[in-house]
Amino acid sequence: MNKEILNKYLNNICSDEEFEEIVRWIKLQSRSKEGRSWSFEQWKKFVPELKETEKKKYNTLLDKIHHEINLRNNKGKRERFFQLSVYEWLRNAAAILFIPLLIVFFYFHSDYKFEKHEFSEVKIDTVEIIAPIGSRAVLQLSDGTEVNLNYGSKIRYPRNFIGDTREITLSGEGYFNVAHDSDKPFIVKTKKMNVIALGTEFNVMAYPDEDLVSSTLVEGKVMIEKMIQCGKIETIGVMVPGQHLTCNLKTGKIKSSKGNIDKYLAWKDDKLVFDNEPITGVVKKLSRKFNVDIELADDVKKYTYTVTFENDPLYLILDLMTQITPIKYTIFPRNKQKDGTYSKQKIRIEKQE
Incomplete structure (x- = not known):
């Protein structure tokens, strides 16, 4: 096989006979030392002509691939070679129709093999969105599902749903308005519970x-699954609109209530609704919303609050808490760190004397 036939193949303009010649060469001659060396050199040199639209499309894709590769940087000379070679190869040949055959060929027959586990970890179809502490996020998935992420939450999902289900992984809190698809259940996976x-x-x-x-649950129906030992799944039941269900991961106990669910959903409208909420729960939500560390003295942990806040600054909320219950708070100055940034704001709440 010569260079001309290989280039015609890479540009998707080879004839059936030329394609068969390439396949025969791969089967019969590619394992030789000369074949491996020659193919690798052609691989590095190949530069296809791309249309402007193709360049934009594949440059976007390659930026994401390169980002994933950079995350695995500084792992040794072998991995650095992997980053440079794969990026160059993809930049040159990403638009080619028959690229899977060449990838398989170079992976299995080249002396310049990649580390298998590193290659498999580059999941270019996986997207991760993080709403940092102090921020919320709204996004739309490829199936039309809308997701609101609460403060300090993270969601991981495929760019395009493939297969019989639409699975996403959630860490934190999210509100889902799921696009209907009777053939593909939508599954939210957490560390111990799945919502379908x-x-x-x-x-x-x-x-x-x-x-x-x-x-x-606001509308429709969802099925709840609980993760048990040895990776097994136990079905808890089906929820109905207006129902709130809680699973205690330590005890395994399940609690369910039905009625006013507004307080569980108010966060997506930038509200904080507390209904007989212990102060421990209040400060957790305040910490996430305002990106602060709040420390509680033991003698104030018995207090509870029933109040609603809407777009109120932190100091007003703390002032109101001091009026409702006999507490006081101290705000400590932020310290400048070695890298020039400042530490997170710290607040201590204790009982008034």
């Missing part, structure tokens, strides 16, 4: 630093 729906609106809370995972 077809087309509905519901809320899921599963912060990694809390022992409670909860789901609140």
Whole structure:
């Protein structure tokens, strides 16, 4: 096989006979030392002509691939070679129709093999969105589902749903308005509980630093699954609109209530609704919303609050808490760190004397 035939193949203009010649060469001659060396050199040199629209499309894709590769940087000379070679190859040949055959060929027959585990970890079809502490986020998935992420939450999902289900992974709290698809259930996975729906609106809370995972159903129906030992799944039941369900990850106990669910959903409208909420729960939500560390003295943990805040600054909320209960708070100055940034704001709440 010569260079001309290979270039015609890479540009998707080879004839059936030329394609068969390439396949025969791969089967019979590619394993030789000369074949491996020659093919690798052609691989590095190949530069196809791309249309402007193709350049924009594949440059976007390659930026994402390069980002993933950079995340795995500084792992040794072998991995650095992988980053440079793969990026150059993809930049040159990403628009080619028959690229999977060449990838398989170079992976299995080249002396310049990649590390298999590194290659498999580059998931170019996976998207991760993070709403940092102090921020919320709204996004739309490829199926039309709308997701609201609460403060300090993270969601991971495929760019395009493939297969019989639409699966996403949630850490934190999210409100889902799911696009209906009777053939593909929508599954929200958390560390110990799965919520399965077809087309509905519901809320899921599963912060990694809390022992409670909860789901609140607004419309439609959802099925709840609980993760048990040895990777097994246990079906808890089906929720109905207006129902709120909580699972305690430590005890395994399930609690369900039906009625006013507004307080569980108010966060997406930038409201804080507390209904006989312990102060421990109040400060957790304040910490996430305002990106602060709040420390509680033991003698104030018995207090509870029933109040609604809407777009109020933190100091007004703290002032109101001091009027409702006999507490006081101290705000400590932020310290400048070695890298020039400042530490997170710290607040201590204790009982008034």
